[in-house]
Amino acid sequence: NAGVTQTPKFQVLKTGQSMTLQCAQDMNHEYMSWYRQDPGMGLRLIHYSVGAGITDQGEVPNGYNVSRSTTEDFPLRLLSAAPSQTSVYFCASSYSAGSGTLGNIQYFGAGTRLSVL
């Protein structure tokens, strides 16, 4: 049972380069999200998706693009990497459930550590 799988685990980029962080889940969850984690800032939402073909912006979307063509995959694209995007990136998935249930719990991948020089 893989859960949420993120690749790569580590990446070093030069300023201006582009890349895609991959995220896949095998739990048939409707919702998927991308977060970045910086010291003292907690987890901040970048983009999220409530289903295939539907995405929306989170708290810190600038410089990132997403798409959701399948339920399983939710890649995050850095268009032109900047040193301010040095961070640890987490993908999460969750399922929709009624109020008061154990829905709305996010299951996280192991993260991608990105350094932009």
Next chain:
Amino acid sequence: QKEVEQDPGPLSVPEGAIVSLNCTYSNSAFQYFMWYRQYSRKGPELLMYTYSSGNKEDGRFTAQVDKSSKYISLFIRDSQPSDSATYLCAMGSGGYNKLIFGAGTRLAVHP
């Protein structure tokens, strides 16, 4: 002011101590309250989940929610070195679960 405030620590306690971790929040619409545990270089994993106010106990862990004071707590009894991790509070108001996370408190339990 952040929507969720959490003391980043670090907090260092001896094995067997009772640990209290806390978060305050400003949004009265929050209904879901969670605690995630994150070991070094790993993703967060759910530890406790509470809907609305009240207490919830799971083994050595107790989560408390006081919506009137906008204050949540996590208590760890008989703390163990394996409890050494960063603990993140998270909360949301329903619908698409756009959770708001605290900054995390780093806990070290020494033998």
